[in-house]
Amino acid sequence: MIAPRHFLTGEELTSTELDALLGRALELKQDRHGSRALDGLSVALVFDRPSTRTRISFEVGVHELGGHPVVLRQGELQLSRGESTRDTALVLSRYVAAIAARTGPHEELEQLAEHATVPVVNMLTRGHHPCQALADLMTLREHFGDLRGKRLAYVGDGNNVAHSLLILGAKAGLEVVVATPAELAPLERVVAAAAAGAEDGGSVAVTREPREAAAGASAVYTDVWVSMGDENGAEARREQLGPYRIDEGLLGAAAGDAIALHCLPAHPGEEIAEEILYGPSSAVWDQAENRLHAQKALLELLVGGSG
Numbered sequence: 544m545i546a547p548r549h550f551l552t553g554e555e556l557t558s559t560e561l562d563a564l565l566g567r568a569l570e571l572k573q574d575r576h577g578s579r580a581l582d583g584l585s586v587a588l589v590f591d592r593p594s595t596r597t598r599i600s601f602e603v604g605v606h607e608l609g610g611h612p613v614v615l616r617q618g619e620l621q622l623s624r625g626e627s628t629r630d631t632a633l634v635l636s637r638y639v640a641a642i643a644a645r646t647g648p649h650e651e652l653e654q655l656a657e658h659a660t661v662p663v664v665n666m667l668t669r670g671h672h673p674c675q676a677l678a679d680l681m682t683l684r685e686h687f688g689d690l691r692g693k694r695l696a697y698v699g700d701g702n703n704v705a706h707s708l709l710i711l712g713a714k715a716g717l718e719v720v721v722a723t724p725a726e727l728a729p730l731e732r733v734v735a736a737a738a739a740g741a742e743d744g745g746s747v748a749v750t751r752e753p754r755e756a757a758a759g760a761s762a763v764y765t766d767v768w769v770s771m772g773d774e775n776g777a778e779a780r781r782e783q784l785g786p787y788r789i790d791e792g793l794l795g796a797a798a799g800d801a802i803a804l805h806c807l808p809a810h811p812g813e814e815i816a817e818e819i820l821y822g823p824s825s826a827v828w829d830q831a832e833n834r835l836h837a838q839k840a841l842l843e844l845l846v847g848g849s850g
Contacts, residue, residue, distance in 0.1 A: 548656075548662060549656045549659075549662055549663045549664070549845075550662070550663075550664045550665060550673060550674075550841060550845060551649075551652060551653065551656055551663065551665045551671065551673070552665070552670075552671045552673055552706075552707070552710060553671070553673035553676060553677075553707055553710045553711040553714065554710055554736065554740055556711075556714065557714075557742070558714050558715065558716065558742035558743050558745075560844075561680075561711065561714055561715055562715070564677070564837075564840050564841060564844055565677070565680055565681050565684055565715075565837070565840075567840040567843065567844075568677070568681045568833070568836045568837040568839070568840040569681065569684065569685065569836070571836045571839050571840055572832075572833070572836040575607065575836075576607060578607075578608055578609075578839065578843060578847070579608065579609035580608050580609070580842070580843040580846070580847025581605060581608035581609050581610030581640065581842060581846060581847050582608075582609035582610070583609070583610075584609075584610045584611070584639075584640035584641075584846065584847070585610060585611040585612075585613050585638065585639045585640060586601075586605045586610055586611070586612055586613065586639055586640060586641045586642070586643060586842070586846070587613045587615060587635050587638070587639045587641070587642045587643070588601050588602060588605070588612050588613065588614045588615065588643050588644075588666070589615045589620070589642065589643065589644040589645070589646070590614070590615065590616050590617060590644075590645050590666075591617050591644075591645060591646040591647060592617070592645055592646070592647070592667070594645055594666075594667075595807075595808070596807060596831055596834050597645055597666050597667060597674070597834070598614070598645075600834040600835040600838055601643055601666060601838055602614060603835060604835050604838045604839040604842065605842065607835075607839065608839055608842060608843065608847065610640070610842075613638075613639060628651060628654040628655050628658070629654065629657075629658045631655070632654070632655045632656075632657075632658035632659040632663075633658055633659075633660075635659065635661075636659045636660040636661045639661060640661055640662075640846050641661050641662045641663070641664060641842065641845060641846045642655065642659055642661060642662070642663050642664070643663070643664040643665075643666045644663065644664070644665070644666055645666035645667045645668075646667075646668055647668065647669050647772070648668065648669055648670075649665075649668040649669060649670035649671060651668070652665055652668050661846075662845040662846060664841065664842075664845065667703065668703065669703060669772070670703055670706060670730075670733075671703050671706050671707050671710075672703040672704050672706075672707045672806070673707045673710070673711060674834065674837065674838055674841065675704055675707060675806050675834070676704070676707035676708050676710070676711040676712070677711065677837035677838070677840075677841060678830055678831075678833040678834040678836075678837045678838075679708065679712075679764070679804060679806070679830060679833075680711060680712065680715050680717075680837075681833045681836065681837045682802075682804065682826050682829050682830045682833050683695070683717075683761070683762055685829065685833075686761075686762075686802055686826060686829075687761055689716075690715045690716050690717050691715075691716030691717075691743050691744055691745075692716065692718070692744060693716075693717055693718065693761045693762075694717070694718045694720065694759055694760040694761055694762075694798075695708065695712050695717045695718070695719050695720070695760060695761065695762050695764065696720050696721075696722065696753075696756040696757045696760035696762065696763045696764065696797065697719070697720070697721045697722070697756070697764045697765070698721075698722045698723075698753040698756055698757065698763065698764070698765050698787040698789065698793070699722075699723065699727075699765040699766055699768065699784055699787045699814055700723065700727050700766060700767075700768060700770070700780070700784065701721060701723040701727050701728045701729035701730075701749075702727075702729075702766060702770060704766045704806050705721050705723070705729045705766075706729055706730065706733045706737075708721075708764065709721065709729060709733060709734060709737035709747050710733070710736065710737045710740060712737075712745065712747075713737045713738065713740060713741035713742075713745035713746060713747050714740055714741065714742050714743075714745060715742075715743070715745060716742065716743030716744050716745045717745055718745070718746050718748075719737070719745070719746070719747050719748070720747075720748045720749075720750060720755075720756040720760070721747075721748070721749050721750070721756065722749075722750050722751065722752060722753040722755065722756035722757075722787060723749070723751070723787070724751065724783045724784065724787075725751060726783060727780075727783060727784070728749055729749060734747055734749060753786060753787050753793055754793065754796045757793050757794070757796040757797045758796050758797070759797065759798055760796075760797040760798060760801055761797070761798055761800070761801055761802070762797075762801060762802050762803070762804050762826075763789055763793060763794055763797050763801060763802075763803055763804070764803075764804040764805065764806075765787070765788075765789050765804075765805055765814045765815055766805065766806055766814065767808065767809070767810060767813075767814060768780050768781055768784045768810070768813060768814050769781070781813070784814065787814070788813070788814055788815065788816065789803055789805075789814065789815045789816065789819050790815075790816040790819060791816065791818070791819070794819060794824060801824065802824055802825070802826040803815065803819050803820070803822075803824050803825050803826065803827065804826055804827060804830055805820065805827045805830070806830070807827065807831055809827070
């Protein structure tokens with residue numbers, strides 16, 4: 544398998560590569576210390592935003608692969624004093640084997656990738672969250688096996704998480720249905736790209752009706768209603784998204800063995816009912832753990848070969 548140069552949206556992977564990556568992630572979960580693919584290498588982890596799961600899973604993952612994580616928080620690079628993204632990419636490429644960044648505008652990450660001579664990984668931007676989607680697909684595969692033909696319902700804000708689920712879910716053969724208010728729908732160009740990249744029978748659809756999305760679904764997924772940067776319109780968002788809460792009624796519209804997913808942090812009683820988040824249908828904590836294993840498999844592919 545030929546590794547893609549970067550991992551910015553998930554479009555870089557073919558369905559065959561994605562399937563192999565998920566399989567490798569499951570192997571690494573069973574044999575957590577079975578790979579030293581980054582032995583003697585360093586990976587820069589650049590954070591413009593606060594982070595729990597992304598920061599810890601990447602830092603631990605690089606360490607467990609034998610590498611050294613160089614964690615760079617907001618204000619610790621000359622970027623904060625006006626040095627260009629281009630110059631930062633050129634310099635970091637001389638020191639590390641890969642660069643992973645959690646930032647705001649997706650365009651900043653694209654600039655970093657354009658000028659870096661080492662692989663660049665999107666840890667999160669306002670437009671996409673592909674590493675989260677890898678963990679989500681891994682979780683679905685753990686619970687259901689073959690993903691082809693399964694239905695994944697996402698309800699709530701059509702944000703970066705929804706974008707990545709559309710792109711990677713359709714590539715994995717899932718039927719991805721996103722239910723959002725019209726004002727918060729995923730970008731049309733992302734939906735079109737996801738449809739164009741669908742493989743193995745995968746498909747995408749967008750609706751305004753959460754029960755329509757959840758009907759017969761193997762998993763019902765949501766995210767916070769008010770993300771970082773959306774605080775000024777918080778009350779309006781809560782009013783718009785009220786009908787999109789995952790509760791017993793909505794989960795009851797899904798398949799009998801359906802699981803509930805949430806990328807965290809969660810606000811129980813808001814976008815997801817507390818009894819769902821902590822109940823027997825929740826796969827949220829598997830999902831959080833799987834960030835570690837899926838990202839280790841990704842770093843192996845991009846930097847370390849097959850381990």
